[in-house]
Amino acid sequence: xxxxxxxxxxxxxxxxxxxxxxxxxxxxxxxxxxxxxxxxxxxxxxxxxxxxxxxxxxxxxxxxxxxxxxxxxxxxxxxxxxxxxxxxxxxxxxxxxxxxxxxxxxxxxxxxxxxxxxxxxxxxxxxxxxxxxxxxxxxxxxxxxxxxxxxxxxxxxxxxxxxxxxxxxxxxxxxxxxxxxxxxxxxxxxxxxxxxxxxxxxxxxxxxxxxxxxxxxxxxxxxxxxxxxxxxxxxxxxxxxxxxxxxxxxxxxxxxxxxxxxxxxxxxxxxxxxxxxxxxxxxxxxxxxxxxxxxxxxxxxxxxxxxxxxxxxxxxxxxxxxxxxxxxxx
Numbered sequence: 001x002x003x004x005x006x007x008x009x010x011x012x013x014x015x016x017x018x019x020x021x022x023x024x025x026x027x028x029x030x031x032x033x034x035x036x037x038x039x040x041x042x043x044x045x046x047x048x049x050x051x052x053x054x055x056x057x058x059x060x061x062x063x064x065x066x067x068x069x070x071x072x073x074x075x076x077x078x079x080x081x082x083x084x085x086x087x088x089x090x091x092x093x094x095x096x097x098x099x100x101x102x103x104x105x106x107x108x109x110x111x112x113x114x115x116x117x118x119x120x121x122x123x124x125x126x127x128x129x130x131x132x133x134x135x136x137x138x139x140x141x142x143x144x145x146x147x148x149x150x151x152x153x154x155x156x157x158x159x160x161x162x163x164x165x166x167x168x169x170x171x172x173x174x175x176x177x178x179x180x181x182x183x184x185x186x187x188x189x190x191x192x193x194x195x196x197x198x199x200x201x202x203x204x205x206x207x208x209x210x211x212x213x214x215x216x217x218x219x220x221x222x223x224x225x226x227x228x229x230x231x232x233x234x235x236x237x238x239x240x241x242x243x244x245x246x247x248x249x250x251x252x253x254x255x256x257x258x259x260x261x262x263x264x265x266x267x268x269x270x271x272x273x274x275x276x277x278x279x280x281x282x283x284x285x286x287x288x289x290x291x292x293x294x295x296x297x298x299x300x301x302x303x304x305x306x307x308x309x310x311x312x313x314x315x316x317x318x319x320x321x322x323x324x325x326x327x328x329x330x
Contacts, residue, residue: 111211130203
């Protein structure tokens with residue numbers, strides 16, 4: 001993927017209004033300062049600015065800090081508080097339902113995405129792209145999260161129609177057209193990048209800075225990363241089921257070859273007769289264990305698909321908004 005040459009040569013599009021969407025989770029020490037910095041940095045550049053905060057069931061005083069930020073900037077800040085923790089992608093989808101800007105910048109709540117870099121992403125998007133991703137020369141995340149991010153991008157490249165070399169960063173800018181397309185997805189397990197990649201190929205990426213985390217620890221745990229991978233696997237591709245089918249065919253072929261081998265061995269007198277274990281016992285146990293493991297793996301994968309389909313048909317919500325501030329004023 002060429003990250004520097006624009007795919008569209010149309011003149012830059014005007015930005016009548018910029019929305020900055022920030023999913024909030026246990027960010028009491030940072031969210032107030034982050035909102036103030038966003039307003040201070042971007043308001044002089046964009047005449048119409050809104051900051052949409054989505055509190056994803058925080059357990060600390062993030063709610064009070066977000067309310068205080070709303071009171072300081074009531075004409076700019078929109079605040080939504082979810083009824084429980086639904087996950088980052090669900091919170092972002094929730095916020096996308098309420099943004100009103102021509103372009104939307106999605107920013108983490110921990111200051112690791114420098115506010116000063118938002119303008120560069122917007123300027124690139126104005127060249128005619130539906131989405132502009134950020135990527136970093138150096139990331140200040142813990143090693144396991146960096147490893148998980150690389151694995152996630154690698155798997156996404158195999159499952160989704162993704163440009164080669166694209167890094168799926170959470171720090172990105174989308175235009176209003178793509179936002180309207182993404183929020184049409186009704187399922188309870190949204191994977192934002194999957195929705196983006198299946199909706200458009202007008203994609204760009206630029207290098208930006210990545211800052212060290214100033215307060216607290218990342219909320220991304222191994223459990224959250226696994227949940228994200230499952231959303232991508234089972235929500236946006238049937239490739240895992242095809243792999244399971246091929247694995248089943250391979251195991252059946254292996255079993256046939258083993259049967260031929262054992263019949264031939266018995267015909268010539270047996271190669272296991274000198275063993276202290278009963279003839280056929282080892283091969284039988286290995287075969288049963290191997291086949292049982294493959295069957296359970298395939299059944300679990302099918303069950304994951306069926307379970308998510310059931311929850312979707314059961315109208316499990318993507319998010320539930322408990323209260324809002326400033327939404328009715330827009």
